[in-house]
Amino acid sequence: MAPVTGLGEEMHALVERLYPLCRSITGDGVRATLDIVGEYVPLQVHEVPTGTQVLDWTVPQEWNIRDAYVADAAGNRVVDFAASSLHVLGYSVPVAATMPLSELRGHLHTLPDHPAWVPYRTSYYTPDWGFCLSQETLDGLPDGDYEVRIDSTLADGHLTYAEHVVPGQVADEVIVSCHVCHPALANDNMAGVAVATYLARELAERSPYYTYRFIYAPGTIGAVTWLARNAERIERVKHGLVLACAGDRGRLTYKQSRRGDAEIDRVLRHVLRTSERPHDVVEFTPYGYDERQYCSPGFDLGVGSLSRTPYAAYPEYHTSADNPDFVSPEALADTLAVCREAFAVLDRNRRYVNLSPYGEPQLGRRGLYESLGGRSDAKQAQMAMLWVLSLSDGEHGLLDVAERSGLPFDAVAAAADALCGAGLIKA
């Protein structure tokens, strides 16, 4: 793992700041989240009205909540939304009633195997209400009547998502997508939001080859909405990465695109392997995060997903234990570093054509040997030039050259630059 840097701490601070907001697939929690992110990178925020048809889906009513609690006979709030937005079942309809515990139990969600943790539950498309609490709290509740109140609104409104674009030298795009719909969960997915945001800031500083589009949207319905509203843009989306669970202390996991051999897959495999980070590369599966939508067979985009411990594979997943302590600055910095390295490779992975393909061109005559620095560097640079010349047949890109030669991608890219400068190859 990369050493802690100031960036790790900064990203962690952003996670802590975003963490408490009550997000859902619609509503003011998402807007507040995007407001904060907008302080770091300029965002274009989109509001899509309830009822809009998006692919096979319809934008649902907007949900907002002001207060919610369960109070005992003495008026003490034994479960309180103000303490954590997890305590309310997401998309709960309003309720105001008094009922015995026996009746209330049907609306209470706990985690008996983790009695101190509060689960995260939603009911987006089936009207329902409920509370989430720890098993310990539930066990401490005496029988009797309880006041139940959820001051929420389900009404026509909008679905909110945002984009940030880093313009590139070409119109072809790389999308980086992260979901912003989970309430008080840190790793899932304020960690992904933080890494995406800092990545966007870095990219803007280096005039990238591709145009990079960052998408902050609620899970599933948000990605579906973006796809529905960007039909004409899809053709330009050449590569993409979904960022999720980007900050826990586990090893990195790259989930390949449905294609399995998309360029983004090859790039991430290369970077993870050559960086010698502990990591896993896993096959595409049609569940997980929004790669499900980007990789649906009609689109079949070259979009992979980078996380640390993958989707649903850690006990803290979708519980109150996924809090800012579960996320580490080192892990955030390490995930950011992998993204940085991967996009640096992706951005330079061109195919060249050898303009002097019959026999080796005489490198010495062109000063391509003399221009080299130290001895071992010189040897590597010479090998890299020979490899680039050998494989620049229009079939192989620089990543192919790096993989086949075993040379560092940077050395290969530098050789390509030198050969390009000497007029021996062209992109």
Added chain:
Amino acid sequence: MAPVTGLGEEMHALVERLYPLCRSITGDGVRATLDIVGEYVPLQVHEVPTGTQVLDWTVPQEWNIRDAYVADAAGNRVVDFAASSLHVLGYSVPVAATMPLSELRGHLHTLPDHPAWVPYRTSYYTPDWGFCLSQETLDGLPDGDYEVRIDSTLADGHLTYAEHVVPGQVADEVIVSCHVCHPALANDNMAGVAVATYLARELAERSPYYTYRFIYAPGTIGAVTWLARNAERIERVKHGLVLACAGDRGRLTYKQSRRGDAEIDRVLRHVLRTSERPHDVVEFTPYGYDERQYCSPGFDLGVGSLSRTPYAAYPEYHTSADNPDFVSPEALADTLAVCREAFAVLDRNRRYVNLSPYGEPQLGRRGLYESLGGRSDAKQAQMAMLWVLSLSDGEHGLLDVAERSGLPFDAVAAAADALCGAGLIKA
């Protein structure tokens, strides 16, 4: 291995009943065999005249035999066809002579390495006569004159084979072929005949997708004859399986078609692997049973071969030790079960096209979640639907989905049925 069932015992009884008949590549022994099989499934019996040109071959004269023996000076039959049809060299020309043992030896076949066993020998295309006996019997024969008599007929007649067809929903065919030319040998191949026959009975009860054609024919010349007479049908033969040595106690062996990646190969590999039966999958070789003919390069059919211990790989092969005791009811039932499972997969291995391929369709709205039973079943059914949707691009069949997802084929097929019913995919 599957538990003993009544079917295993029934098939074993059929093997015992067929075992003693004196079969050859032509003659009344084949007819008597087919008469008995015809009591189990209706057969269409074909008689092809001697001299008929079949591909590169010619139907030979028909061979029949009534009696044969070697008798000592006292008139005792020391080798007697009545005791076992193995005792006569197959296709022996008639002989009636008396000769000293020294001269007779040139016509006697034994197995010195297995002194108690009688070998099985034939001379179909080179006129000859001979007796097969145990080495022990031979060693006990005193010198002196012996009466030798073979009361056989080699004359113009017919080659006999039979077919049984289970009609399917489509005219495309699956052939199941077994050889019926070996005399008193049980595993090779009355076991194959018994499994084929019970398989045919089962298939008739379930209105299969494909039309299944069972071919009972003498080895090599019978398959060649069938191919020669069905030139116009070959195009409709999409898959096939040769059944041989189907009842010994060894592990299952699937020999792949010459293509190696035919659908039948993929199906058998899948079923054997996922059933966790001990088994071997071996490459095609151009020797063995009638897959040699079906897979000859001009036809190159997708026909594999299922046996237990493979062709010629057990000491009892082509000896009197391949008797009904060598075949077990459990093994017969197990081979039948694999065929049943394999054809159930083959029959449902369709390719579908996702009619809602842009993003995931909303399954909940269509009641595709609610329709599910228990919790873990429900999870598996949901995963299966997502996988079928993801891979239904016209390129992948349900077997591909099962292999890639790791889900049971049955779950995948059920998901396809549900999605088809909801109008989300079509075949």
Added chain:
Amino acid sequence: MAPVTGLGEEMHALVERLYPLCRSITGDGVRATLDIVGEYVPLQVHEVPTGTQVLDWTVPQEWNIRDAYVADAAGNRVVDFAASSLHVLGYSVPVAATMPLSELRGHLHTLPDHPAWVPYRTSYYTPDWGFCLSQETLDGLPDGDYEVRIDSTLADGHLTYAEHVVPGQVADEVIVSCHVCHPALANDNMAGVAVATYLARELAERSPYYTYRFIYAPGTIGAVTWLARNAERIERVKHGLVLACAGDRGRLTYKQSRRGDAEIDRVLRHVLRTSERPHDVVEFTPYGYDERQYCSPGFDLGVGSLSRTPYAAYPEYHTSADNPDFVSPEALADTLAVCREAFAVLDRNRRYVNLSPYGEPQLGRRGLYESLGGRSDAKQAQMAMLWVLSLSDGEHGLLDVAERSGLPFDAVAAAADALCGAGLIKA
């Protein structure tokens, strides 16, 4: 390794004879080398004028040298070209001067890690002069003035290379190329020259299928020159082998062509594997010997490289320790044997078409069983015929048959001959 044969000793004698000559990329040393080789096989010698443009290169001035030495104050030659041609930096410009050791040091090359060895150094394309000597010699030189003299000529002249052609049944060619530019080095590459020469003599005796062209040329510039002058021939070059470092005691190394799956690659892999010689097969890299030129992307010929210890991978490489003692007759004979076996396979690796592809043809009727010798040979011959019939679909060659069947290539080729004779297959 193959047993020592007279051929091994003969080749070693040729290495010893060629060893002392002062070769370079041009000059009389190359001509003297080719004169000697010409005593073994007739050579067509080509002289290409200085200044000729050859692909991206230009034929340089011709270099010749008559004498060179460093003499101490007493007139003793402490470094003397007459003792070894390695002592002079290749392509040294003339010099005649007296200078203190301190100044001379800048022109002296040693191997501090191997103090008794003299290195081999050149400066073909940058005018320079220098001497190579052992570190021990250098350490023994007292300070003081030294007379330095190099009596060399760098002048317009010619680059010399030679060809020997063994005519085949077809015009398609196999090239065998070896470099002839290294001075007093034995393994690199008089060993390659010796093996090539004896291979040429053998091939001439067996009327090969392909036309075999042996190329004796200086490294890099010589191969580049040959390619430049044979543009119209390249299309006919179907296969090729670069021979280098062919006589040390290390295991064999086959370096594959850039294509990696060229027929020559498959042949060498097959021969090395089935011969059970210890060996390595390595991927193509764009450095090494003249496979660099033949496999440059514009030509991309199916040319591999056979050596024992590979290019630059032994300490004696490019030093005075690469002398005739470093080369063994056994190793030379073994390398020759592999070439012989490989070209025997290559020459017979035809694709046939089964003319009776529907079912198996009846081999017995055509006497193809009877014609067989002993029992196990007969079985192998029968299997080989069945395999050739099965795979002769126009897609597979005899090497494919040998690899897939596991049968010896010779048995497969003999089966193809028999089947061809019987009219069952045709090339």
